Amino acid sequence: MKRRNTVPAAILAALLLACLIAVYVTRESGKAVGVPQKGPTGDPAASVDSQLLATANQMAALAETADEQNAAREALRLTDHEVDQNFATALRQAAAYRPPATGPLHDLSERVDRMKFQIAVEQSRIAELAKQPSSNAATQLDVAKAQLALDQDDLEDAQQDLARQGGDPHSALERAMKDREAAGHESAQALKGSSPRPTATLFEQTRAWFSLGSLDQEILAAQKEAADKAKSLSDRHNQLERQSDSGTQAGANTADQIAGLRRLSEQRKTLAELDQRIQDCQQLAGVYQGWSGLIEARRRAVLHWLLGSLAEILAILLAAMLAIIAIRRLFHKETRKRLHQAQLMAIVAVQIVALGLILLVLFGPPNQLSTIIGLATAGLTVVLRDFIVAFFGWFTLIGKNGIRVGDWVEINGVSGEVIQLGVLKTVLLESGNWTETGHPTGRQVTFSNSFAMEGHYFNFSTAGQWLWDELEVALPAGGDPYGMAEEIRKLVERETDPDAAQATEDWERVTKRYGARSFSAKPSVSLRPTGSGLSVVVRYITRAPQRNAMKSKLFQVIVDLMHKPSGTEARA
Structure with a gap:
């Protein structure tokens, strides 16, 4: 008997283990893989690596508690500063950019230079004409202003053509900086709307525990990314430092010496910016490490609550089992009929109560209580329809044109004398129909009072019958x-x-x-x-x-x- 009772438990345990394995295997199914965004080929803005900032923005959207949001703000500040230094280096390098000696870019660059020179000349001429009070000078001033506006439009068009073909990296970097500033405002708004996950029920605690585990893995991945970026920048810094140690050539002329000194100055500025970026990345890795510690502390707290909920469920099951054992012992000496009825009803009642308490621990009290009450009422109305119709039929039968005990009536083709008129049932003492002898048959016929609402019945119109x-x-x-x-x-x-x-x-x-x-x-x-x-x-x-x-x-x-x-x- 004991072995037969343990077979269902073993089957349930095996099914539970299979479900847990399936949940573990599919834990990454709903997670989107982040792909770094890259600019078009040849875009100078693509040389500015902002992947750390993008990762920090993703992590900021996942911050829930106040401590986590503080860590997210610090990560955003450090990554923003690192990207600023990267843009500063890129802008300085773009300022020293020279177009090729031949080709379309060279022609566009010369066209832009000529138009800039032409606009400068026209602006000087407009300034001279503005000083002359004659009417002829005023007419020439209007013509010069119109020509200046036309040349400025041509210059803007030429600059756009040059930027589109990659010949103006400075303007492309400026546009990238504006886009980054706009994205920074969105990340700040994302921090304000976060809130901790609810953990009142076992279902919510389990979901929060797995969610915090996934978040911890993402934060550790972001920490590794920051550490790798710091190492990459450090290698680049050391390589550039070795190049700058060579200095200028000893036999060079004065112009070459000046150019070399300027080049060394730019390298020193780049080295300083790389040092700041390395420091930002190292601090960012430390921030992510502290954030991971906060997540681990939250996971331990959620695990504590989860174990408490499991203990409540086990206590409910144990209490139900003890109650069932007590019920079986209580009815052990009773008759078989009583054992089959009262004991079964008591056991079912205990099981229903235990199931209700377990559902409360699992999912908590229902939020849409009014909706649940409405659905339950509708279901009971459908199930108890016959009882409800019979109850209202009783009011019809006790009314003015109803029936009374002792009346000879015909209901659904059955004739007889009314011997009982209840709330839900009417009982007749059956007799023959009106053309037969009318002697009672000795049988009692019971009708639901719904016939008064849905069917018909015959009764005498006077008390004399x-x-x-x-x-x-x-x-x-x-x-x-x-x-x-x-x-x-x-x-x-x-x-x-x-x-x-x-x-x-x-x-x-x-x-x-x-x-x-x-x-x-x-x-x-x-x-x-x-x-x-x-x-x-x-x-x-x-x-x-x-x-x-x-x-x-x-x-x-x-x-x-x-x-x-x-x-x-x-x-x-």
């Missing part, structure tokens, strides 16, 4: 049939006169209320031909509960009438 009944008497072949029929009518009328008078009174009361036409409650007699002669059919009114007694009484008096000494023989 009046109904028309009939009997048939065969007359002999000889004799006066009309005279005999008239005597039978008078006899029946005399026997049923009290009932007819009361029925007429009750019916007139009903007709006044509803505006129906009046009727006659007097009995009627008709002759009908049969195979053996004629028969008399008598219709009369009587009370439903007394119909059998009244019919027996009328048969008795008719037989006595037909067997008088002076009467003719007849058979009933």
Whole structure:
């Protein structure tokens, strides 16, 4: 028995292990691989490496706590300073750029130089004309200004052509700096909108624990990137320093010495900027290391909460198991029927309570409580539809035109006397229909009260429960049939006169209320031909509960009438 009970647990454990392995294998499925952005080929801005700044912006978007946001701001400051130094070096190198001696770039560069010289001459001429008060000078001034505007437009177009073909690296670097400043504002806004992940439930704690692990891996990757960049810049610094140690050539002329000194000055500035960039990268690696420590501390806290939630679930399961054991021992000496009913209900109740508590630990209380209540109400309405309709049908049955206990009614084709009128059920004592004897069958028929809302039922319109009944008497072949029929009518009328008078009174009361036409409650007699002669059919009114007694009484008096000494023989 114990081994059979452990088989499902082993299967569940194997399935859980398989799920955990699948989750671990697919942990990188939703992570996008960052690809460094590169400018077009030949773009001078592409020589400015801003990958560290891009990584810092990505990390800043993941900062949640105040300490992490402070670390993200420090990382952004250091990477921004490193990129500024890189741009300064690139701008200084771009200022010393010289176009090639031949080719399209050389022609465009000479065109730009000529137009700049022409614009300078025109500006000087405009300044001279502005000093002359004559009208002729004013006219020439307007013409010169128009020509200057045209030449400036041509110069701008030529500069754009030169920049597009890579002949103006300085302007390309300036545009890249403007783009970087705009991106810096976006990263600052990203820091303001961050908030820690909720960790109130086991589901949220598990998700936060794995998310913090992924974030820690990304931060360590950013730290490695900063350290590698510092090493690369250090190698470049050492190489440039060895080149600058050679100095100028001893036998060079004065012009060559001046050019060499200027070149050495530029190299010294580049070395100083490289030193600052190396220091920024090293500090950035330290910032990322501290940030990783903050993430590890948060992971330990989340793990502590997660273990607490697991302990709560285990405690709930243990309490449920102990309660089930106690229930089984409590009903151990009871009868089999009680053990099957009460024990089963108690165990199911304990399991439902335990499941509800575990769901609260896993997912917490529902946020959309009103929506859940609405859905539950709609579901209960569908499930309990018959009970609801039966309940409202009860109000119809106890109303003015309903039924009462003791009424003779017909419901869904079943006739009988009402013996119970409950909130949900109506019980009849079944009897024959209106043309049969009407004797009770002894069976109780139960109907849901929904028939009052969805079906139909028949009941008497008065409290006397009046109904028309009939009997048939065969007359002999000889004799006066009309005279005999008239005597039978008078006899029946005399026997049923009290009932007819009361029925007429009750019916007139009903007709006044509803505006129906009046009727006659007097009995009627008709002759009908049969195979053996004629028969008399008598219709009369009587009370439903007394119909059998009244019919027996009328048969008795008719037989006595037909067997008088002076009467003719007849058979009933």
